[in-house]
Amino acid sequence: MVDPHVLVIFGASGDLNTRKLVPAVFELYKFGLLPDKFAFLGASRTDMTDEEFRQRLIYDNEHLDTSNATQEQIDDYAKMLYYADISDYANPEDLKIVRGRLEEIDEKHGTPGNYIFYLSTPPSLYDKIPAALAEVGLNNPKGGGWSRLIVEKPFGYDTESAEKLNDKIQEYFDEDDIYRIDHYLGKETVQNLLVTRFANGFFEPLWNRNYVHSIQITAAETVGVGSRGGYYDDSGALRDMVQNHLLQVLAHVAMEPPIGPDAKSIRDEKLKLFRSLRPIEGDDIAKNVVRGQYVSAKTEAGLQNGYLEEEGVPKDSKTETYVAIKCYIDNWRWAGVPIYIRTGKHMPMKLTEVVITFTNPPQRIFAEMDDEALSCDNRLIIRITPKEGMALEFGMKVPGEGFRVKNVDMDFFYQDLTQGDVPEAYERLLLDAMKGDPTLYARGDSVVAAWKFVDGILEGWKNNPDIPVHDYPAGSWGPQAATDLWDNCEECSWRNPAEAVFENDKYSLL
Ligand code: BG6
Numbered sequence: 001m002v003d004p005h006v007l008v009i010f011g012a013s014g015d016l017n018t019r020k021l022v023p024a025v026f027e028l029y030k031f032g033l034l035p036d037k038f039a040f041l042g043a044s045r046t047d048m049t050d051e052e053f054r055q056r057l058i059y060d061n062e063h064l065d066t067s068n069a070t071q072e073q074i075d076d077y078a079k080m081l082y083y084a085d086i087s088d089y090a091n092p093e094d095l096k097i098v099r100g101r102l103e104e105i106d107e108k109h110g111t112p113g114n115y116i117f118y119l120s121t122p123p124s125l126y127d128k129i130p131a132a133l134a135e136v137g138l139n140n141p142k143g144g145g146w147s148r149l150i151v152e153k154p155f156g157y158d159t160e161s162a163e164k165l166n167d168k169i170q171e172y173f174d175e176d177d178i179y180r181i182d183h184y185l186g187k188e189t190v191q192n193l194l195v196t197r198f199a200n201g202f203f204e205p206l207w208n209r210n211y212v213h214s215i216q217i218t219a220a221e222t223v224g225v226g227s228r229g230g231y232y233d234d235s236g237a238l239r240d241m242v243q244n245h246l247l248q249v250l251a252h253v254a255m256e257p258p259i260g261p262d263a264k265s266i267r268d269e270k271l272k273l274f275r276s277l278r279p280i281e282g283d284d285i286a287k288n289v290v291r292g293q294y295v296s297a298k299t300e301a302g303l304q305n306g307y308l309e310e311e312g313v314p315k316d317s318k319t320e321t322y323v324a325i326k327c328y329i330d331n332w333r334w335a336g337v338p339i340y341i342r343t344g345k346h347m348p349m350k351l352t353e354v355v356i357t358f359t360n361p362p363q364r365i366f367a368e369m370d371d372e373a374l375s376c377d378n379r380l381i382i383r384i385t386p387k388e389g390m391a392l393e394f395g396m397k398v399p400g401e402g403f404r405v406k407n408v409d410m411d412f413f414y415q416d417l418t419q420g421d422v423p424e425a426y427e428r429l430l431l432d433a434m435k436g437d438p439t440l441y442a443r444g445d446s447v448v449a450a451w452k453f454v455d456g457i458l459e460g461w462k463n464n465p466d467i468p469v470h471d472y473p474a475g476s477w478g479p480q481a482a483t484d485l486w487d488n489c490e491e492c493s494w495r496n497p498a499e500a501v502f503e504n505d506k507y508s509l510l
Helices: 016-031 050-059 071-079 092-109 129-135 161-173 189-197 226-254 265-277 283-288 425-435 446-464
Strands: 006-012 038-044 081-085 115-120 147-151 178-180 212-220 289-295 297-299 302-304 322-327 337-342 351-358 379-385 391-399 406-413 468-472 500-503 506-509
Touching: 006 016, 006 092, 006 425, 016 038, 016 050, 016 425, 038 092, 050 071, 050 081, 050 302, 050 351, 071 081, 071 212, 081 092, 081 297, 092 129, 129 147, 129 161, 161 446, 178 446, 189 226, 189 322, 189 379, 226 265, 226 337, 226 446, 226 500, 283 289, 283 322, 283 446, 289 446
Parallel strands: 006 038, 006 115, 038 081, 115 147, 147 178, 212 337, 289 468
Antiparallel strands: 212 351, 289 322, 297 302, 322 337, 351 379, 379 391, 391 406, 500 506
């Protein structure tokens, strides 16, 4: 049940609104998930009328999926969109313009003064806009309406700034009304990790140090930093991907069973998990963390720039476009189990996956018959993207003489569970914020706990500039040093799928 409300986007002329937010709300509209009284107000510094905003975001927006929509639906949706042209997001005078437009919209659409404010602006404004909203009373609307705040990433730059930002925002909004977005939490397969683990009886007994050899999480991207060099150089892969997305994925893989499916129970367990991560500090940084930077190379798509040749990147930058980490969770369940996390730009394929490698049988009675039987065969591969699903790998006897063992897999495609497409992360997350359900949003304390883990590594890099930034050719799986993190376990190293195979619209990663 979603209350009637107005969704307000600050930074509405930006890329995120065009590519993700307006299209996601359109999907909710098409599926009848919006309340019957609803409107969308964009606010930004571009000079536009309502009509121009609708033209740009609806009729000229290639990201809007109109393939299964009628013209009437498109026009109806367009009529819900409004625009406020402001020059300074942090100035209460400008927010009075927003308030004026909201009053007008409430009157016209019958929305009763319930608002969601979505901050899709430069992060330097994240603490200022809530203060300005409070100045004009929009954090606490008159007439008993509610007001919620969605904050885009990055939430802080390090532990200290994240703590300050929490404090600042919490001056004006209750923690329950603050929604820190991490779009990985909106991905169906990330949520499905919880269902896989806690709705089935047979995974959980194996899900611990007694049966799990290692866990690896990979988020590989084929693209380089493109035109985002300026932003990225200040961030780097550790801040951009690990602090938020990949630690959140790890939390879903490794947390203890929550006592229920509610926001508090799940978020309490995630916090506990972040707190159990063993800090990587001092000499351990060089041993357990590998950073890299892509250099120019030829890929299928042609000759690629190296990171230092990208627009907006200083020629002597040491910012990492790749990072691989070996870490440990110091609790009873995971003591001694190595966790490997890596992410990089300009890798051979776009892929996010989790691989749980199970321990070998205590005795290899078929080992002499076939070399394959020597490796770590039993793996559960959870594909977060693309082609969401999971595969369980195990050894089977090859028909015929002797005992030849071959690795086979049982592969499940998430798509098979639904008639249509798997919903986009932003659809799910926006709908949850509309419903007032923060389960899939990051809580202030766990954002800080995740920063604490990452900060130790950032500090180490800052204090020891001699820790190498390894080159890796654009289009490769990253520096060799990352493979060395696996010590002498050659068979159980990173899973680098060689190629993607599509058959009858099915897909598997070799
Ligand atoms: C964003 C990062 O949060 O996530 C980007 O800032 C990255 O650098 C993107 O490309 C990856 O998201 P996804 O959903 O494509 O894996």
